[in-house]
Amino acid sequence: EPEVTQTPSHQVTQMGQEVILRCVPISNHLYFYWYRQILGQKVEFLVSFYNNEISEKSEIFDDQFSVERPDGSNFTLKIRSTKLEDSAMYFCASSENRNNSPLHFGNGTRLTVT
Amino acid sequence: GQQVMQIPQYQHVQEGEDFTTYCNSSTTLSNIQWYKQRPGGHPVFLIQLVKSGEVKKQKRLTFQFGEAKKNSSLHITATQTTDVGTYFCAGSNAGGTSYGKLTFGQGTILTVHP
Numbered sequence: 259e260p261e262v263t264q265t266p267s268h269q270v271t272q273m274g275q276e277v278i279l280r281c282v283p284i285s286n287h288l289y290f291y292w293y294r295q296i297l298g299q300k301v302e303f304l305v306s307f308y309n310n311e312i313s314e315k316s317e318i319f320d321d322q323f324s325v326e327r328p329d330g331s332n333f334t335l336k337i338r339s340t341k342l343e344d345s346a347m348y349f350c351a352s353s354e355n356r357n358n359s360p361l362h363f364g365n366g367t368r369l370t371v372t
Numbered sequence: 373g374q375q376v377m378q379i380p381q382y383q384h385v386q387e388g389e390d391f392t393t394y395c396n397s398s399t400t401l402s403n404i405q406w407y408k409q410r411p412g413g414h415p416v417f418l419i420q421l422v423k424s425g426e427v428k429k430q431k432r433l434t435f436q437f438g439e440a441k442k443n444s445s446l447h448i449t450a451t452q453t454t455d456v457g458t459y460f461c462a463g464s465n466a467g468g469t470s471y472g473k474l475t476f477g478q479g480t481i482l483t484v485h486p
Contacts (some may be wrong), residue, residue: 301407301415301460301476314473349414360405360417361474 260284262364264350270370271340279335279367281350290333291351291361292325294318301349307333340371374399376463378477386485391448393480395461402464404437404444405474410457418446451484458482 263282271277283290292304306313307325324336333352337344347368351361375398385391395404403422407415419428421437421444428435434447444461458481462474 300478301462303473303475306473316473360420361415362417363414365414 260286262350262352262362264348264364264367266367267365268368268370270372273342273371274339277337277340277369279337279348279350279369281333281335281364282331283333283350283352284362285331287352287354287362289313289353289359290325290327291353292335293349293351293363294346295349295366296346304335304348337369340369342371345369345371374463374465374475376461376475376477378461378480380480381478382481382483384483384485385451387453388450391451391455391482393446393459393461393482395444395446395463395477397442397463397475399442399465401441404441405462405464406435406444406446407460407462407476408457409460409479413457415460448482451482453484453486456482456484 262284265280269277288308290307293301294304295301302318303316305315305319305325310327322338326334347366349366350364353359353361377396379394383391403420405420406418408418409415419435421428421435424441425439426437432449436445438444446459448455458479460479461477464474
């Protein structure tokens with residue numbers, strides 16, 4: 259069964275550094291998302307992306323965050339200047355080409371900011 | 373903004389006992405989805421409910437969507453140790469154009485004692 263893949267599985271960075279989290283969505287999916295989950299808490303929406311542009315973003319997704327689809331397969335989340343509170347599990351997800359279809363999540367990248 | 377509340381936060385049962393988790397939204401939903409997250413894993417889609425009053429079954433799991441499309445429940449009959457994990461409901465706003473923006477509940481952590 260096709261799956262969403264994320265790299266790296268764990269990223270440790272110092273406060274103020276830039277990080278890029280990478281994702282390869284399922285190949286025939288057209289909608290891409292980033293969610294995050296602070297340890298032990300609920301899954302929170304960050305951003306949705308369709309047709310090479312952001313469809314919607316949450317209040318968490320401030321100017322320090324950006325997303326990009328640099329080629330036909332990768333989907334990246336960049337945090338320009340990490341803060342301690344950015345430490346979380348970041349999940350990439352994708353869905354088929356229709357509204358409100360189920361999300362397929364990747365295994366996540368655990369980001370630790372020290 | 374939309375809030376999705378889920379109770380209980382924790383549920384510990386003996387194997388063979390039933391389990392129910394409840395989900396309530398502050399706003400009317402277009403649909404509700406349920407996900408299961410195993411410890412250390414990522415959310416995995418279980419089911420989507422769309423119609424008012426809808427009931428769906430998957431083996432020992434029964435999902436319901438309320439008549440007002442503001443609440444939902446997941447019931448597991450005769451739990452097994454493989455049911456261990458966190459169960460999340462996630463709702464999508466009615467009348468919106470949210471491409472996959474799901475608001476997750478806090479989740480119910482289910483542990484099953486053999």
